[in-house]
Structure formats: C-alpha cells, structure tokens
Amino acid sequence: xxxxxxxxxxxxxxxxxxxxxxxxxxxxxxxxxxxxxxxxxxxxxxxxxxxxxxxxxxxxxxxxxxxxxxxxxxxxxxxxxxxxxxxxxxxxxxxxxxxxxxxxxxxxxxxxxxxxxxxxxxxxxxxxxxxxxxxxxxxxxxxxxxxxxxxxxxxxxxxxxxxxxxxxxxxxxxxxxxxxxxxxxxxxxxxxxxxxxxxxxxxxxxxxxxxxxxxxxxxxxxxxxxxxxxxxxxxxxxxxxxxxxxxxxxxxxxxxxxxxxxxxxxxxxxxxxxxxxxxxxxxxxxxxxxxxxxxxxxxxxxxxxxxxxxxxxxxxxxxxxxxxxxxxxxxxxxxxxxxxxxxxxxxxxxxxxxxxxxxxxxxxxxxxxxxxxxxxxxxxxxxxxxxxxxxxxxxxxxxxxxxxxxxxxxxxxxxxxxxxxxxxxxxxxxxxxxxxxxxxxxxxxxxxxxxxxxxxxxxxxxxxxxxx
Numbered sequence: 001x002x003x004x005x006x007x008x009x010x011x012x013x014x015x016x017x018x019x020x021x022x023x024x025x026x027x028x029x030x031x032x033x034x035x036x037x038x039x040x041x042x043x044x045x046x047x048x049x050x051x052x053x054x055x056x057x058x059x060x061x062x063x064x065x066x067x068x069x070x071x072x073x074x075x076x077x078x079x080x081x082x083x084x085x086x087x088x089x090x091x092x093x094x095x096x097x098x099x100x101x102x103x104x105x106x107x108x109x110x111x112x113x114x115x116x117x118x119x120x121x122x123x124x125x126x127x128x129x130x131x132x133x134x135x136x137x138x139x140x141x142x143x144x145x146x147x148x149x150x151x152x153x154x155x156x157x158x159x160x161x162x163x164x165x166x167x168x169x170x171x172x173x174x175x176x177x178x179x180x181x182x183x184x185x186x187x188x189x190x191x192x193x194x195x196x197x198x199x200x201x202x203x204x205x206x207x208x209x210x211x212x213x214x215x216x217x218x219x220x221x222x223x224x225x226x227x228x229x230x231x232x233x234x235x236x237x238x239x240x241x242x243x244x245x246x247x248x249x250x251x252x253x254x255x256x257x258x259x260x261x262x263x264x265x266x267x268x269x270x271x272x273x274x275x276x277x278x279x280x281x282x283x284x285x286x287x288x289x290x291x292x293x294x295x296x297x298x299x300x301x302x303x304x305x306x307x308x309x310x311x312x313x314x315x316x317x318x319x320x321x322x323x324x325x326x327x328x329x330x331x332x333x334x335x336x337x338x339x340x341x342x343x344x345x346x347x348x349x350x351x352x353x354x355x356x357x358x359x360x361x362x363x364x365x366x367x368x369x370x371x372x373x374x375x376x377x378x379x380x381x382x383x384x385x386x387x388x389x390x391x392x393x394x395x396x397x398x399x400x401x402x403x404x405x406x407x408x409x410x411x412x413x414x415x416x417x418x419x420x421x422x423x424x425x426x427x428x429x430x431x432x433x434x435x436x437x438x439x440x441x442x443x444x445x446x447x448x449x450x451x452x453x454x455x456x457x458x459x460x461x462x463x464x465x466x467x468x
Contacts, residue, residue, distance in 0.1 A: 014450035020165055025250075025335070026336035029339055030332065031173045031333060033344060033409060035053075036050055047350075048453055049352040049410065052353070053350045054327065059302055060221060064217060065155055065194065068210050070138075070194045071154055072408070075132050075135050075139075076135075077129055078118075078126050078128060079129040079134070080126050081124075081125035083138065087329055114130060116161050125216060127373070129160065133301050133322060137307055140318075146309065146310070148403070149201075150198050150309070151196065151199070153207070154196075164175060171285060182415050184426075194211060194322070196321045197342060199318075200319065204319035207321060212228070215292055215294070218325075219244065222349060223347055224247065224347060225390040226244050226246050226263065227247070227255065227288070228243070228244055229264030230264070237295075237297065237300040238296055238321075238322075239295065240300055241295040242295050243293050243294075244292035245289065245291065245292045246291055247336055248335065250287070250289070253267075253288050254266075254285055254286070257286055261276060261281070263276050264281070290326070292325040292326065293323075294321070294322075295321060295322050296321050297322060299318075299320070300317040300404050303317050307320075334346055334347055339411075343411065345411065345435060352391075352412070353387070353389055354390065354414060355391070355414035356392070356407045356416070357375055357378060357382070357418065358393045358404060358462050360396065360418060365420070367396070371418050372394075375394075376394075378418065379447070386451055393407065400417055400419050406433070408432075413433070428441040429442055
C-alpha cells in the first residue's frame with residue numbers, strides 16, 4: 001500500500017503550508033498520515049487510503065439513491081457560457097435528440113467571481129461548472145419526454161470547481177471537490193430538480209421530502225450527528241431550501257439551533273428571531289460545517305428554459321428540485337469531529353479497511369513456527385467474510401507494537417495480531433477493537449464467528465458479545 005512519509009507534500013515540506021490549515025484536525029491528520037497530499041492551494045491528491053474511504057462513501061450514497069429510484073448519469077465538467085449567460089435566445093442541439101430554443105439563466109454574471117473560465121481556440125467561452133441546473137434542464141427539454149415519464153430523478157457524482165477566495169482546511173474548503181448532485185423535475189400544473197422532475201407542485205413537495213429522508217438515512221447509517229436547518233436559496237434560487245450541518249469549531253457557517261428539539265436555522269436568515277418556533281426555547285449560535293443542501297426550485301429553471309408538459313388544463317411548467325452532498329467534505333468532516341488529536345477516526349462503514357492482520361516479526365519464534373503463513377491464510381479466509389476489506393500488515397521488519405500503533409492511528413476499526421499467544425497450547429489471536437479500545441484473546445473459530453455474526457448483525461459491544 002502506497003502511504004507516503006509523514007507530511008508528504010508534492011511541492012515540498014509541509015512546514016511551508018499555511019499555519020491556518022493546521023487549525024483543522026482533519027487536515028493535519030490526513031496530511032500527516034498519508035491520506036492526502038497538497039498540490040497547491042485548494043487542490044489535493046487523494047492517496048490510496050483516502051480513495052478507498054471515498055469509494056465506500058460513494059457506494060452508500062448510490063444505495064440511498066437507488067432506494068428512491070434515482071438514475072445516475074454524468075455531465076461534462078466544462079460548460080459553454082451560453083448556458084449561463086444573462087439574456088437572449090440560443091439554439092441547442094443534443095445529438096440523436098432534437099433542436100430546441102432556450103432562454104439562458106443569467107448565472108454567468110451572478111457567479112462570475114467564483115467561476116473558473118477559459119476559451120477554446122475559436123474564442124468560445126467556457127467555465128468549469130459549479131453546478132449543472134442549466135445542462136440538466138436543457139437535456140430534459142431536448143429529450144422530448146412526456147407526462148408519462150414523470151416523476152424523473154437524475155443524479156451524478158462528479159468533480160466540481162469553485163474559485164474560493166481563501167481555500168483552506170484541506171478537503172473542507174477546496175477549489176476542486178467531489179459532489180453528489182441530484183436533479184428532480186416535477187411538472188407544474190406545476191414543476192421540479194437530484195435533479196428531480198414531476199407533474200405538479202404537490203408531487204414536487206413529496207419528492208423533496210423523499211430525498212430529504214434519504215439524506216437522513218445516509219447520515220444515520222454513518223452515525224454522524226447531523227442537523228437539518230432552514231436556509232436561504234441564494235444564487236441557486238427557488239422556493240425554499242434546507243442545509244445539513246455537523247457541529248465543528250472550524251466550521252465556517254453559523255447556525256441557530258434549539259438544543260431541546262434540534263430545530264435549526266442558518267444565521268443568514270436575518271428575519272429569524274432568537275426563540276425556537278417549535279418549543280419556545282432560546283436558540284443558541286453554533287459553528288458548523290455544511291455537508292449537504294436541498295432546494296425546492298419550483299419553476300426557477302423550467303420557465304426560462306421552457307420546460308413544460310401537456311396537461312388537461314393546457315401546458316404547465318415542470319416543478320424542479322436540486323439536491324447536493326459534498327462527498328469529499330463529508331469524508332473530511334467525519335475525521336474532523338470523530339478523531340482525537342493523534343488518531344484518525346471514521347464512521348466505521350467508510351474506514352479504508354475494516355480490519356488489519358498483523359504478521360509476526362521477522363526472526364521471531366512465531367515466524368519460526370509458521371505463524372506467518374497461518375496469518376496469510378487467515379487473511380484470505382477473513383476477506384471472504386468482510387468483502388475483501390482486509391489489510392495484511394506484513395512489514396515484518398517492524399515490531400508488532402509499532403504496527404498496531406500505526407493501524408490505530410490510521411483509523412482501522414479492527415486489528416488481529418498473530419503473536420506470541422499463537423504458541424500457547426490453545427492458540428489464541430489478539431483482537432483489538434480500535435474505536436472502543438477493547439482487546440480480546442480469541443480462538444480462530446471465535447474470530448470467524450465474530451466477523452460472520454456480530455460484525456454484520458449485532459449492536460452489542462464486544463464485551464457483551466463475548467460475555468465478558
């Protein structure tokens with residue numbers, strides 16, 4: 001496994017990096033332990049361990065999107081200016097579909113200070129898209145779909161770009177980041193954008209609630225204490241929106257929340273008083289990291305792009321909603337709030353590996369008694385139980401204690417040591433539960449039973465499971 005030396009940096013020593021970055025626990029840990037490497041301000045390489053965790057998170061998100069019948073696609077990162085420009089009618093062609101005339105959205109001017117822009121050899125202007133409302137709406141218009149095709153939910157997981165004024169804290173505030181976008185379109189007799197599309201306003205609201213529930217399930221599966229708050233619609237526009245926040249000292253958002261019923265509001269809602277509208281308790285100010293944002297768009301994009309369908313009462317504009325998750329930010333924020341000063345902790349489901357098997361030290365009695373070969377066979381057997389999610393630490397030049405410490409710092413939830421206890425009359429493996437700081441001596445069959453039954457199905461602690 002490629003894990004660069006501590007503080008590895010493509011540009012040189014980590015000491016050259018802004019001290020402000022190291023106010024973030026996640027940035028310091030992920031940089032120091034070889035998860036990420038800084039290329040330049042706001043740009044990072046995700047090294048193998050971080051990439052494994054990211055892929056696990058993406059798979060969980062895909063499962064939640066499947067549960068609400070959303071379909072995945074992938075749109076281009078580079079988008080021509082005409083989609084974002086302020087005014088005018090343009091003619092757009094999607095290959096194998098139809099020509100349509102569209103009124104552009106006007107966001108080029110609104111977003112100009114945050115867009116990365118460029119020109120091709122023919123002087124056509126492009127930007128690296130911060131979002132894709134214009135493209136998805138154009139696509140649906142050009143596809144010529146009818147009322148029977150709704151509801152329609154389309155999403156992508158892709159890289160987004162934003163020219164941050166002050167990129168900092170590693171993956172928490174970057175110029176390039178991975179995001180799950182969803183477009184839901186609802187047609188209005190009414191209208192809507194994971195991006196989602198439906199036939200009327202009531203359906204749009206139902207879809208909005210359904211997507212929000214899927215986000216709630218996602219964060220519950222990750223066991224992250226996320227707060228859903230009312231928010232402004234900002235430059236995206238629409239009727240209303242919500243944000244998903246996790247409390248953190250380095251958070252750059254301020255939210256007002258009720259500690260009794262957990263009702264919350266983004267502090268940007270200036271008309272919000274300091275008393276909870278649900279239970280009457282005083283609202284308190286908290287710093288938080290935004291992980292996701294949902295928008296009920298109404299006809300914000302369907303009207304200028306002329307996205308409408310035939311109904312019994314004539315033509316009506318589609319109701320849209322759009323929903324976003326900052327995938328790489330969720331990864332970093334998890335580390336920020338769950339880790340200690342010295343050791344990385346993830347939601348267990350997205351740790352880079354479920355467990356690590358540590359082989360005997362080179363030249364030890366255990367190696368002389370073929371325990372190394374046993375360890376390799378054990379690793380192969382356990383891989384079948386935990387979906388090939390086992391790391392074998394065969395750096396036998398290092399002591400077992402050094403390797404155990406390394407795995408704990410890297411955030412591997414379970415460690416199995418094939419050490420001196422394997423030479424006992426009844427050979428025992430040492431099972432270390434990193435996150436709960438528990439250690440057990442178990443036979444091979446007990447280890448198999450644990451990962452076959454408890455790990456998958458039980459909410460008991462290890463002590464309860466082994467009746468200790």
